[in-house]
Amino acid sequence: MVVLSQMQHLVIIKKIKMKNFKLLVFLLLSLIKGYSQKIDEYKTAEIKPEIKVIAKAQTNAVLLRWAVTRGDVWRKLNQYGYTIERYTLTQDNKTLSNPEKVILVQNLKPDPLNNWEKIVETNDNGAIMAQSLYGETFSVEGLNKIEQIVSISEENEQRFTYALFAADRDFEVAQKAGLGYIDNTVKSNEKYVYRIISNVPENEMVIPYGGVFIGLSDYETLPKPIDLTVHFENNKSILSWDFKSLASTYGSYFIERSLDKKKFERIVNKPYTSMNLETSNTIFYIDSIANNINYSYRIQGIDLFGETGPYSEIISGKGKDELKVVPHLTIKEFPEDNTAKLTWEFPVENEKEISGFEINRSDDDETYTTIIKNISPKNRSVEVRKLSPSNYFTISAIGKKGSKTTSQSMLVQPVDSIPPAKPLELKGIIDSTGVVKLNWLKNKEKDLLGYRIYRAYNAEEEYSQLTVSPYENNSYQDAVVVENLNSKVYYKIMAVDLHYNMSVFSDVLIIEKPDVIPPTSPVFKNYEVNDGKVYLEWANSSSTDAEKLLLYRKENNETDWMLILEDIKKTENHTDSKVVEGNQYSYKMVAKDRHALQSAPSPILNVIVPKASVLPAVKGLYAQVNLSEKNIKLTWSYEQKEADSFEIYRAEENQPLQLKKTQSVSIKFFVDENCTINTTYKYAVRPLFKDGRMGKMSFYTAKF
Secondary structure, three states: OOOOOOOHHHHHHHHHHHOOOOOOOOOOOOOOOOOOOHHHHHOOOOOOOOOOEEEEEEOHHHHHHHEEOOHHHHHHHHHHEEEEEEEEEEOOOOEEEEEEEEEEEEEOOOOOOOHHHHHHHHOOHHHHHHHHOOOOOOOOOOOEEEEEEEEOOOOHHHHHHHHHHHHHHHHHHHOOOOEEEEOOOOEEEEEEEEEEEOOOOOOOOOOEEEEEEEEEEHHOOOOOOOOOEEEEEEEEEEEEEEEEEHOOOEEEEEEEOOOOOOOOOEEEOOEEEOOOOOOOOOOEEEEEOOEOOOOEEEEEEEOOOOEEEEEEEEEEEEEOOOOOOOOHHHHHHHEEEEEEEEEEEEHHHOOOOHEEEEEEEEEOOOEEEEEEEEEOOOOOOEEEEEEOOHHHHHHEEEOOOOOEEEEOOEEEEEOOOOOOOOOOOOOOEEEEOOOEEEEEOOOOOOEEEEEEEEOOOOOOHHHHHHHHOOEEEEEEEEEEEOOOOOEEEEEEEEEOOOOOOOOOOOOEEEOOOOOOOOOOOOOEEEEEEEEEEEEEEEEOOOOEEEEEEEEEEEOOOOOEEEEEEEEEOOOEEEEEEEOOOOOOOEEEEEEEEEOOEEOOOOOOOOEEEEOOOOOOEEEEEEEEOOOOOOOOEEEEEEEOOOOEEEEEEEOOOOOOOOOEEEOOOOOEEEEEEOOOOOOOEEEEEEEEEOOEEEEEEOOOOOOO
16 A cells, blocks of 8 residues: 655645535435435445446536446556547437547546645645545544444545545546546537446456446536525524535535625635435525624535536525513403403513514414504503404514514413304214214314214113214214124214313214124924825014015925025914925025025924825716625726725615725626615725725615
8 A cells, every 4th residue: 555655644634634524425426316325335235336427518628527336446446547438429410330439548547646745735625535545544533423424434435435525526636536537639510428447357346337428519508506595683694595406416505795795705615515415405504694784695506527607696684683582471361251361571671672562373372373563662461352262372572673582372261161062964884894984064163172972882871982082073983893783883972162061962873783693593383284285383583683584395305495485474384285295395494684684594394295185986886786686786987096996885774884895996896695685785985095095985875
């Protein structure tokens, strides 16, 4: 490492001990997006090694400025240097098919140590750059706030930081440090691409070149600084202007002051800049002045190439003697309704300094309006009429030279026993998740504090208060459980004013909760099978909102259920006559409420309809008496295919019938050979079936 001589080192250290030193937060070339870097960002490995370039066209030259993104990259390039190439891309607004390449500088490095001694003696920025490049150590005295500003402790990073800072402040220093170049060989009818190329061997570090496209036709005049304002106070003026809007053009400013608007002098020895861009777009400067003297101010921007722009507008004004004595409100009285008497204190010996007093009023202790002016300096009380329910008052003493002092506020509230009006048009809706949204018309009382909101789940129960303190808005969101057994929820509200007078309750709002609970199931109580019909009896759903009963039937092994009854009369029995003997039937019921929710099915009832009905009798039963053969022959007909046999019964006179014979269904006659003369016989024939059923009996009486 090159070490400065003792004398050179002392010179540099002396130059670095600068009072009122302002560190530039956005360190270099802030007009290039991403060019400004926070110091802690330089410490991260995520920042790629890059060369960033900007250029400025003058009338006969192009100025180039560049910088790198990391301290280690800067040190490598200081060692190996840069190559500057220029490519002529256009001539007379025509693009060249073969751009002309010129190497402007082959190996540009910072000037050697001996070339810095002269500039160190006269230029603080040169001293900083020389110390950054060649100083044995880098210790800046008198700057105990540096760590708070840049958050960096490593010496190498400090060197890099201050080198960029010094280059930003002085284009001549940037050139000597190998960070700037002037191309005087340009032509007005041409445009160029400049490349700043790293000479660092790629096996040590790969650093992509940086480039910029520019020509003399891109020359632009510098803009005027904007939004300069000056606020004049007691023995000081506070200057402020928009720094951020022109931050890409100006990095610092000269501030000038005049007593006659003609001869201006700079009131800062060095360019003034902002350290606060992240939190404010505005830059401030405070100047100490004498009161009652007219001062004029203007500012002038300095770009990163050291050129100054036009002056801002001139702002003039005077500092004012400040009134130091403050009045104090002490007593409030209420001589009449809606009227207050305010009393204050103010030293008698200071009355000659003021022109009078003013009373100021506010509703919220924030925005005040003067309601009484030109109160005599000797007065110490005043009456204020037409009070609002709540009033904040202050009193101001008006100085003869324009300044004023204002007391602390006093809250004044007249006696109020009138409650707010009854809240109106309470409305609400509830969704399926139980979220309730209430709203109502807002009361018009100026002293309204808020509302108290109450809820109940039954009309007869006591309401509970939902709001701990008065609720300010005229809408409210509540949440209820929709799965419980209460089908409705009840709300009412009251209004409360600042004196805690309470209105009567609003009308009760009844909100029906969304029905998510199905009704209870109906249950079969009894059944009978008689005469080929099924008689069903049940108990209906116990849910109060159940409106319908649906009765379903399924025959034998069918899979689909058939709706056979939709009852809305709340009956509890049904006769199913559309059944077939010998089949099995299944029955189930569900209840449905008014929201179309269905209960779980009742337990299934299975019923077998036996084949028990009496089948038809035989037809054409006839008895033929044959005296010669001494018998009686019965004949008949029968067409029931499922018949299996016939039973033949006989009785004499009034004797009971007795089974005489059972015969095949294929034989449809019977010969009774045991007959007695002069005897009356009664016959009966009954068909029998394979499934055990019987037909009706047919009767015939014959006398032998």
